[in-house]
Amino acid sequence: MKRGTREYTLWSIGLFVILAASLIPVIWIASLSLKAPATIGEGGFFPTEWTFDNYESLFKGGLDSPLLRPLINSIVIALIATTIAIVLASFTAYAIARLEFPGKLLILGGALAIAMFPPISTVGPLFDMWRNLGLYDTYAGLIIPYLTFALPLAIYTLVAFFREIPFDLEEAAQVDGATPLQAFRKVIVPLAAPGMFTAAILVFIFCWNDFVFAISLTSSDASRTVPAALAFFTGESQFTAPTGNIAAAATLVTIPIIIFVLIFQRRIVAGLTAGAVKG
Amino acid sequence: MTGAAEPAASEAASPEPAPKVSDRTRSERRLAWMLCAPAVIAMLLVTAYPIGYALVLSLQEVDLRFPDEGGFVGFENYATVLSSDLWWQGLFNTLFITVVSVAIELVLGMIIALVMYRAIFGRALVRTSVLIPYGIVTVVAAFAWFFAFDPTSGFVNQLPFVADDKAWFGDRWSAMSVIIAAEVWKTTPFIALLLLAGLTTIDEGLYEAAKVDGANAWQRFWRITLPLMKPAILVALLFRTLDAFRVFDSIFVMTGGGQDTESVSIIGYNQLISRVNLGLGSAVSVLIFVLVLLIAFIYVRGFGTAIPGRERGAN
Amino acid sequence: MADIVLDGVSKRFDDGYEAVKDMDLEIKDGEFVILVGPSGCGKSTALRMIAGLEDITEGELRIGGDVVNQYAPKDRDVAMVFQNYALYPHMTVRENMAFPLKLGEVPKEEINPKVEDAAKILDLEQHLDRKPANLSGGQRQRVAMGRAIVRDPKAFLMDEPLSNLDAKLRVQMRTEVARLQKDLSTTTVYVTHDQTEAMTLGDRVAVMRSGVLQQVDTPAELYQRPRNLFVAGFIGSPAMNFMPAKLEGATVKLPFGDVRLTDEQRRALGDRDGDVIAGARPEAFEDAALVGEGRERGQTFKAKVDLVESMGSELYVYFPIESERLESKDLDELAADSGAADVPGSDVNQVVARLDPASKVQRGEEAEIWLDTTTVLFFDPQSGERLGAEQR
Ligand SMILES: Nc1ncnc2c1ncn2[C@@H]1O[C@H](COP(=O)(O)OP(=O)(O)OP(=O)(O)O)[C@@H](O)[C@H]1O
Ligand SMILES: [Mg+2]
Numbered sequence: 001m002k003r004g005t006r007e008y009t010l011w012s013i014g015l016f017v018i019l020a021a022s023l024i025p026v027i028w029i030a031s032l033s034l035k036a037p038a039t040i041g042e043g044g045f046f047p048t049e050w051t052f053d054n055y056e057s058l059f060k061g062g063l064d065s066p067l068l069r070p071l072i073n074s075i076v077i078a079l080i081a082t083t084i085a086i087v088l089a090s091f092t093a094y095a096i097a098r099l100e101f102p103g104k105l106l107i108l109g110g111a112l113a114i115a116m117f118p119p120i121s122t123v124g125p126l127f128d129m130w131r132n133l134g135l136y137d138t139y140a141g142l143i144i145p146y147l148t149f150a151l152p153l154a155i156y157t158l159v160a161f162f163r164e165i166p167f168d169l170e171e172a173a174q175v176d177g178a179t180p181l182q183a184f185r186k187v188i189v190p191l192a193a194p195g196m197f198t199a200a201i202l203v204f205i206f207c208w209n210d211f212v213f214a215i216s217l218t219s220s221d222a223s224r225t226v227p228a229a230l231a232f233f234t235g236e237s238q239f240t241a242p243t244g245n246i247a248a249a250a251t252l253v254t255i256p257i258i259i260f261v262l263i264f265q266r267r268i269v270a271g272l273t274a275g276a277v278k279g
Numbered sequence: 280m281t282g283a284a285e286p287a288a289s290e291a292a293s294p295e296p297a298p299k300v301s302d303r304t305r306s307e308r309r310l311a312w313m314l315c316a317p318a319v320i321a322m323l324l325v326t327a328y329p330i331g332y333a334l335v336l337s338l339q340e341v342d343l344r345f346p347d348e349g350g351f352v353g354f355e356n357y358a359t360v361l362s363s364d365l366w367w368q369g370l371f372n373t374l375f376i377t378v379v380s381v382a383i384e385l386v387l388g389m390i391i392a393l394v395m396y397r398a399i400f401g402r403a404l405v406r407t408s409v410l411i412p413y414g415i416v417t418v419v420a421a422f423a424w425f426f427a428f429d430p431t432s433g434f435v436n437q438l439p440f441v442a443d444d445k446a447w448f449g450d451r452w453s454a455m456s457v458i459i460a461a462e463v464w465k466t467t468p469f470i471a472l473l474l475l476a477g478l479t480t481i482d483e484g485l486y487e488a489a490k491v492d493g494a495n496a497w498q499r500f501w502r503i504t505l506p507l508m509k510p511a512i513l514v515a516l517l518f519r520t521l522d523a524f525r526v527f528d529s530i531f532v533m534t535g536g537g538q539d540t541e542s543v544s545i546i547g548y549n550q551l552i553s554r555v556n557l558g559l560g561s562a563v564s565v566l567i568f569v570l571v572l573l574i575a576f577i578y579v580r581g582f583g584t585a586i587p588g589r590e591r592g593a594n
Numbered sequence: 595m596a597d598i599v600l601d602g603v604s605k606r607f608d609d610g611y612e613a614v615k616d617m618d619l620e621i622k623d624g625e626f627v628i629l630v631g632p633s634g635c636g637k638s639t640a641l642r643m644i645a646g647l648e649d650i651t652e653g654e655l656r657i658g659g660d661v662v663n664q665y666a667p668k669d670r671d672v673a674m675v676f677q678n679y680a681l682y683p684h685m686t687v688r689e690n691m692a693f694p695l696k697l698g699e700v701p702k703e704e705i706n707p708k709v710e711d712a713a714k715i716l717d718l719e720q721h722l723d724r725k726p727a728n729l730s731g732g733q734r735q736r737v738a739m740g741r742a743i744v745r746d747p748k749a750f751l752m753d754e755p756l757s758n759l760d761a762k763l764r765v766q767m768r769t770e771v772a773r774l775q776k777d778l779s780t781t782t783v784y785v786t787h788d789q790t791e792a793m794t795l796g797d798r799v800a801v802m803r804s805g806v807l808q809q810v811d812t813p814a815e816l817y818q819r820p821r822n823l824f825v826a827g828f829i830g831s832p833a834m835n836f837m838p839a840k841l842e843g844a845t846v847k848l849p850f851g852d853v854r855l856t857d858e859q860r861r862a863l864g865d866r867d868g869d870v871i872a873g874a875r876p877e878a879f880e881d882a883a884l885v886g887e888g889r890e891r892g893q894t895f896k897a898k899v900d901l902v903e904s905m906g907s908e909l910y911v912y913f914p915i916e917s918e919r920l921e922s923k924d925l926d927e928l929a930a931d932s933g934a935a936d937v938p939g940s941d942v943n944q945v946v947a948r949l950d951p952a953s954k955v956q957r958g959e960e961a962e963i964w965l966d967t968t969t970v971l972f973f974d975p976q977s978g979e980r981l982g983a984e985q986r
Contacts, residue, residue, distance in 0.1 A: 014394040015401050022408040025464060026415065029423040032432065045434045088321060091314040100304070101311035107319060114326050116521040118571050120544040121564040124551040125329035125336065148325035151318050168680035171647050174667040175674040175751075176694035176741065180310055186693075190684045209416050211528040212544070216552045227418040231532060243432050250419040257414040265407045268414075272469070273476035304649060306666075 033247035054248035070229035078207035089154035097162035111152035161195025198271035336561035343555035356562035388470030409468035421532035477511025596658025603653035631802035673742035681726035823978035839872035850895035862982030879947030
């Protein structure tokens, strides 16, 4: 394809349309968040009057502010769940990719089943169990389900990465005098680090994104995450809609995602497709 | 081989019919199980146990507003759910959203994948930009679309050819359209990336061979690309169908289930969490679970979707 | 350093395939033994069982007198060089070589001198702090060797360690491996595909075929006195020429004519008569015009030359012989391994002769060829055994 041909023009238009379609809603919500509350009703894509008021009021009042606590909750919960999920998943993925044992297929199949499992089906029982166990409206109460639902994703991604590490290396390590655990720690983990990091990003995005568990298993800002908090935002008064604030909070939680995507796009794509295609 | 040698040979083999499990194999197995145990326990704890518990709850009358009442009621909860119009309407909505959005996503995803595959410039730029909808929080996406269409804040009604006072969320079908649009926007990138990965596995030489054989672009797509991408397409479809079937966030944000737009997940949530009617809600949960199993079964049996990891799991 | 004994060792894989069958092999302390055989014959499997990377289904493996069947690889104290080297990509050359020492809990201050010694031997000193990805094929190969020699193990196990090198480097490394093994005199088991490596490197060569050990002997013995058709055909390049023959008392009918057997040949054959397979090495032939004395030891005949390949120092001449096609499983397998079975027209019985470069034979012309019949070997067409192989 050369510049100036009709084909070239067509593909360029295609590219541009895709670009615009993916970005407009994001630009829109950012633009909405910068509108002065009074001008929101005017409609219009871009603000007529630029302001950071919507952001300021989100954090007014420190820990009692509408967003600060949920933001901290979101970050802490997602980080903890991601860390545990990656550690557990890398153990499992290593066993699946490298060791021979009965029950391997069962675990892979089970993980896949969980990836397709409807979370709403477990929300009720978990709600009841957590209330009895004192986990309702706590960090642990969210970390546990996140962990579980992120595990299949992490296991599949990591298995794909582990399988790419030549088998020889581990055999070499064994002959060199390593126990299986040492072979794992000294050879596999360093080599799989990029893969583990990729899986961690995917898992983090997954936890960051959750809404069903967040609104069902929390009841206060003690553990409510941003997506849940957004749905419960109230306006300054009963008659003002919290549109600007929601837009501002939405923009804020999108920023880390955009940063991840900008820096790690290649990795994310590799991770996303590693488990699914190829086979 | 003489007749006398035969029994001797089979005798020598028979005392150890199963291959001897050496210490190494045994310790390898033990290690493998130890490594898998934490993840397996975590997964069972939050899925298998609750679904079993849901099954138990669904056979009882458990309403947390009336903690003293209750007891075993058999299939009464199921009867209540299955005889309610709300359930069937929710199921219809869910299936409608699933089928329409997955169909649109597949076509759009294919086009985007082809554009990305053929792109001579800006491939990284496009890939980055489509990843943003994928990565964005669903609730945020839902709010973005909601505010865009909401007459009190949106810009959509100011666009040409759109009535200035169209109340998008005041009517079932227009509300559903916006919900579907938001879903499509958010998840098409996932399909596109999976399909792109499938595309890149096709040997470029096949297209050249087809060109030499006189196939035009359309024939090449139809006869080579599509058949070879069937596994990738089926896997993408399976994942997306089951994912779409769980639709919850967008509806919750945009209509809260009003205007007859509730999905089965919304119904379940309302029963379980808002009305704390655990018995009835659990019946809904179990029904959703069964439906998901059914969809997965249809895909695997009907379309022969290869379960990813299966063939590699066998090593 | 230690001896290695395989005592009736067998390997059956989970799918029931028996890759190594009842293998008996004694490798003396400090000996260099080569395992050769066609692809898929179980060489790697045998080596990996010695390393402990593959379980032994049956039989006993002893290293230095200890039965090690149940030992994990790390407890066997052997070092292995892999075909694609298996260098740890995230470690520098130095770290790669130090890795086994660290795992073996060698005191820190001893590690570095050992690594540097090994690096000096292998001429790797200036590359110690580079990563494997930045090394050439030959350098990587030497790092792999280095990782094996630093720890002074009981044995070296090498699985086609030179097969990823180009032809010239391979020759160079071959001498290096030989020198290294001589200097260290560590027991070594070396798997290869390559005839030349097998013949030049080893103290003894073990020939395998479909999991069964055929013969273990010094290279010269293997070449001159192969135990059976398979070994005869596998060892030597170009391969031995096989043709049908008929023993009748003191004469043998060869396609080139009737030949009188020497007393020694006749004695070795016992009272055998009838159809046999005769084998003649390419160098048993010569241009009749160039044969001086000793002409009476052989048979002269005329043949129409199909093809002449000049190697400079020698001449390969191909000509057909008139005879029925030989029916033998061993020969079919040998043909399959060399790829000849896929070449159309390879059914025709063709003979390769290695002649003196001074020969004037021309393609397409009739030539007079001489065969030293005293070196011809005879094989049983059914069993493939060499006739007279039992009594040396
Ligand atoms: N894990 C396994 N399961 C079943 N069969 C196997 C396994 N590994 C190897 N085999 C079979 O065992 C036989 C011997 O394999 P091996 O790798 O030892 O051959 P080889 O002599 O090293 O061949 P090459 O020269 O090609 O490396 C082969 O036929 C192979 O197919
Ligand atoms: Mg091999």
